[in-house]
Structures are given as structure tokens and as C-alpha cells.
Amino acid sequence: MKFKFSALVFSVASLTFLGYVCPDLHAKNAKTSFFSASDNAAQTFSGPTTTPPVTPIFIPLTFTQHLHHQGHSIKSNGDQFRLKQGTYLVSFTATFTAGSLVTVAPTYFDIALQVGSKLFFVNTDSHYALNLENPTFSTSTGIASFNKIIEIDDDHKDLSVVVRNTSSFQNVTATTRSITIKKLKSK
Amino acid sequence: MKSKLLAFALCMTALSSANIEAKIAAKNAKPFQISKEKSAITFFGAEDTSEIDLVGPTSAFTQLTFTQDQFSFGKGITPNLASSEFLLEKGTYYISFTGTFQLSGSSATAAYYDIALQLGPNFIFVNTDSVNFTVDNPFSVSSLYKVIEVKKPTNLSIVARCTSTGDTVLLTTRSISIEKFS
Numbered sequence: 001m002k003f004k005f006s007a008l009v010f011s012v013a014s015l016t017f018l019g020y021v022c023p024d025l026h027a028k029n030a031k032t033s034f035f036s037a038s039d040n041a042a043q044t045f046s047g048p049t050t051t052p053p054v055t056p057i058f059i060p061l062t063f064t065q066h067l068h069h070q071g072h073s074i075k076s077n078g079d080q081f082r083l084k085q086g087t088y089l090v091s092f093t094a095t096f097t098a099g100s101l102v103t104v105a106p107t108y109f110d111i112a113l114q115v116g117s118k119l120f121f122v123n124t125d126s127h128y129a130l131n132l133e134n135p136t137f138s139t140s141t142g143i144a145s146f147n148k149i150i151e152i153d154d155d156h157k158d159l160s161v162v163v164r165n166t167s168s169f170q171n172v173t174a175t176t177r178s179i180t181i182k183k184l185k186s187k
Numbered sequence: 188m189k190s191k192l193l194a195f196a197l198c199m200t201a202l203s204s205a206n207i208e209a210k211i212a213a214k215n216a217k218p219f220q221i222s223k224e225k226s227a228i229t230f231f232g233a234e235d236t237s238e239i240d241l242v243g244p245t246s247a248f249t250q251l252t253f254t255q256d257q258f259s260f261g262k263g264i265t266p267n268l269a270s271s272e273f274l275l276e277k278g279t280y281y282i283s284f285t286g287t288f289q290l291s292g293s294s295a296t297a298a299y300y301d302i303a304l305q306l307g308p309n310f311i312f313v314n315t316d317s318v319n320f321t322v323d324n325p326f327s328v329s330s331l332y333k334v335i336e337v338k339k340p341t342n343l344s345i346v347a348r349c350t351s352t353g354d355t356v357l358l359t360t361r362s363i364s365i366e367k368f369s
Contacts, residue, residue, distance in 0.1 A: 108326060125326050146285035147364050186227065
């Protein structure tokens, strides 16, 4: 009788391990990793101030507020996101305001992604620069958004959303902005 | 004695079953990676930087191409050879698009352009934006996001056209992301 009981207990224990522990692990893996953050601290990007103009370098946007995340694939240090190997969907939205220090003219600025040292997906937007002393134009502010799927081949890579202003003697300021990074697939 | 033997046999069966499972798992060495693949999302993503001229005025839409940096996983989203049409199997999909549109030339008036989805023969979700060199924005980053339902295998395209007389809108950097929800 003791043997029967032991066998029964052991069988139940084995089945419990095989049938319940493993599905738990599967369920954990089924969760989608994501990271989202926003910011509304004004970040101003100055255009070239020399003649001939020297195009400024790209500068990362910060995302320090309203951080939400799930999983361990994406970590943030404010303006860079460390991503593990895999494929990710990156979504970005921001309000940009153009301002002119000298005249009223279109202001051009580039928004791009930087992974490690590689710059890619360079989009160009423009706003009509508002003369700061005579603010008569209403088209100086606009929203720019993008969605992009990226692949991280190495163990870890740092991702940033970067901006540069290519218009001489004019400023572009990023105000409200958000980023959402969603892991689509592990490597 | 019979019952002891039966209990022993049952115990050995349970032990060997657990042992076999463990050996299979160890042999495959990737039991959790398999589950990760199962949990991955079906998607397709691509971009392109080749220039497309949208010459106005026209009522005809131009299909946009996405030939570079293509990433995909799962079944149900198949690009054609030109990467301008994507055959979607039955299901629900989240479509997102971003592109840089630029006024070609120096028109003093606004150049209007439409961006839409083409699903089979139908043009849906027609959005209108504009660029203007003199008093507005010569460049514009335009994006669209849309969930669509496909009831039978259907081709999807992102299409655009310039509707302004005498204007040309140039499309450069662009990307498409298609994510299957169900």
C-alpha cells in the first residue's frame, strides 16, 4: 500500500512538473516586450552659424518622462535605448517649432534613427520660421511622426532618435514627444 | 505482491517519462527559444530611398515601392517582385507608413498630394497633405496608421498622387510596417 501511494505521489509530481511548470514558462515568453517614454522638456537645435555653413551633427532627443516597459529586452538611459538582439517596431511622434533669429524663411531639419554609430532612415521636415520679434506666422509649428521596423544583429545596440537643423541662423525646438519600442521577434 | 509490482512499474514509467522529456529538451537545447518563436508577431517592414516623382495634376495613384531593409516574420504577408504590392492572407492588420514629401521646384502656391491605401481595386483611407515653397513647408514628413480587415487574400499597396496643376511632389525616404493582429 505504501508503494502504491509513493508511486501515485511521484507520478502526480512528475506530471505536475511536465504539465504545469513548462506552460508557465511558455506564458511568460508569450508576453510582448515594449518600452515607451515621453518628454516635454524643450530641446533646441541650432542651425549653422558660420559662413560657409557647417552642417551640425545629429543630437539625440531625450525621453525621460512617463516610462512604461515590459520585459528585459529594452532599457533606457534617457536619450539612448539599449536593445537586445531581435526585431523591433519603433514609433515616434513630436511637436517641432521653428524660430528664426534673423529673417523669416523655411527651416529644414532632419529626423533620423541612430543604432550604434549607424545613422539611417533620415527624414526631412520643414516649418516656416517664425520671426521672434514679429510673430505673425502660424505655420511655424507642426507634428512629425514615423514608424520603422529595425533589426538588431549584435548582442546589444544603443538606439536613439536624433535631430539636426540644417538652416543657417535658425532654430528648431522639439517640445512634446514620445517614443514606443515594441519587440516583434527575438533573434 | 502484484500491487507492489504494479506500483513499482508505475513509478518507473513516470521516472522514465520525465527522463525522456528531459533528454529531448536537453538534446534540442532550445525549448524556450522555440516558444519565443511561437510568441513572435507576424510582420513585414521595409524602407526605400529611391526618388518617386508625383507629377500633378492626376487622378491616378502611383504605387510606392519598398525595396530596402526588408524584415519579415511569419506567414500571411508576401511582397511582389517590385515590393509595391503586399499579398495579405485573411486577417486583421495594422498598417503604418512614413514618408518625406518635398516640393520639386519653387511653386508659389501649395502643392497638394494624397496618400492612400489600395486594397485590391479599392482606394481607401485617402489623406491629403500639402507642401509649399514660399509661405508654407517645402518638406513634409507624412505618416498614416490604419487597421484593416482582410476577408480573403488581397493585395495591399501604399499609393500617392499630386493633385495640383503644374506641381511635382518628390517622395524620398519612406517606410512601411505591416503587423498582423489576428
